[in-house]
Amino acid sequence: MxxxxxxxxxHGRGRFKDLLWGIGVALxxxxxxxxxxxxFGERPEPGPDRRAQYRRELxxxxxxIGLAILLTLVPFGLVHWPVLARSGLYLAIGxxxxxxxxxxxxxxxxxxxxxxxxxxxxxxxxxxxILFLMVGGTIWILGNxxxxxx
Amino acid sequence: xSIATILKHPGxxxxxxxxxxxxxxxxLLFGFWVFVMSDAVVFGVLFGTYIIxxxxxxxxxxxxxxxDIKSAFIETLALLSxxxxxxxxxxxxxxxxxxxxxxxxxxxxxxxxAVFLGFESHDFISMFQKGGPPTRSGYLSAFxxxxxxxxxxxxxxxxxxxxxIVQMTVYGVDRDVKLGxxxxxxxxxxxxxxxxxxFSVIYLGGLx
Numbered sequence: 001m002x003x004x005x006x007x008x009x010x011h012g013r014g015r016f017k018d019l020l021w022g023i024g025v026a027l028x029x030x031x032x033x034x035x036x037x038x039x040f041g042e043r044p045e046p047g048p049d050r051r052a053q054y055r056r057e058l059x060x061x062x063x064x065i066g067l068a069i070l071l072t073l074v075p076f077g078l079v080h081w082p083v084l085a086r087s088g089l090y091l092a093i094g095x096x097x098x099x100x101x102x103x104x105x106x107x108x109x110x111x112x113x114x115x116x117x118x119x120x121x122x123x124x125x126x127x128x129x130i131l132f133l134m135v136g137g138t139i140w141i142l143g144n145x146x147x148x149x150x
Numbered sequence: 151x152s153i154a155t156i157l158k159h160p161g162x163x164x165x166x167x168x169x170x171x172x173x174x175x176x177x178l179l180f181g182f183w184v185f186v187m188s189d190a191v192v193f194g195v196l197f198g199t200y201i202i203x204x205x206x207x208x209x210x211x212x213x214x215x216x217x218d219i220k221s222a223f224i225e226t227l228a229l230l231s232x233x234x235x236x237x238x239x240x241x242x243x244x245x246x247x248x249x250x251x252x253x254x255x256x257x258x259x260x261x262x263x264a265v266f267l268g269f270e271s272h273d274f275i276s277m278f279q280k281g282g283p284p285t286r287s288g289y290l291s292a293f294x295x296x297x298x299x300x301x302x303x304x305x306x307x308x309x310x311x312x313x314x315i316v317q318m319t320v321y322g323v324d325r326d327v328k329l330g331x332x333x334x335x336x337x338x339x340x341x342x343x344x345x346x347x348x349f350s351v352i353y354l355g356g357l358x
Contacts, residue, residue, distance in 0.1 A: 072230060
């Protein structure tokens, strides 16, 4: 019995070490990136307006990567340490993925409707609708068939 | 909202360029968005197939035996960081006065893509060794139709990036290079979004 407990504890510690290791990799990637930005980052000279624009666009990317890393760590952490019941876990993973997709569209692809041409936004929304119908329909119909066959 | 009234496409706008170049950018980038969205449909339908096939294991190994969460986590971080470094390259393209930081950011992006592809091929090889080749079950066929397709996209995008760097060093940062970099940026960030779906549905969903 104690042997099993010991094994479990050792296994738990191994997992914790894995996660620490992962966080370490994430932080060091961020640190290297920050260092490179400080060293090689652009310092545009013409006009205060252009500098403000540069800062705004840089801030967008920084917010984007910050949120993206957070929204990655949360679901990976939840799977690594199973604190939630299975249905809650699926819900959390799905929610994080959808929010992260939106973060990428907004901060990396700069889909930002009020300030730009909206054709691309319409294209993305229409494609999402098509995907919802095709993927949702496939899962619904074939899933239903599969349960009837068993 | 015609091109004449609003010359602001989504993404980094090169707003100091001559007007005719910006009209051209608008057209090319919209066309590229159409391509990327058709690609999204391909990936989406393969996701549907995977979800349906998830239980078609034919007595073969499943996610718990085949996937490695640590490897998936490193791949995710590499790809996320590469999206950020590509963003920094875009900013260098727009605001930079020399091409040195632009090339450095692009090279860093390539290194991160290589890390991603290295870990991913290692994953595939270890899946083969654990008795999970695509021919083993419907579930594995669906897996190997979807995930390596994304890897193939990352590989092609990396080759495109190398070609742009070569073009840039030979001809300088001219209009064609700039428009190429803007389009590659859309593809790069899009592939990151596809990866979010892959790690959430396949890796985390499979191991949860």
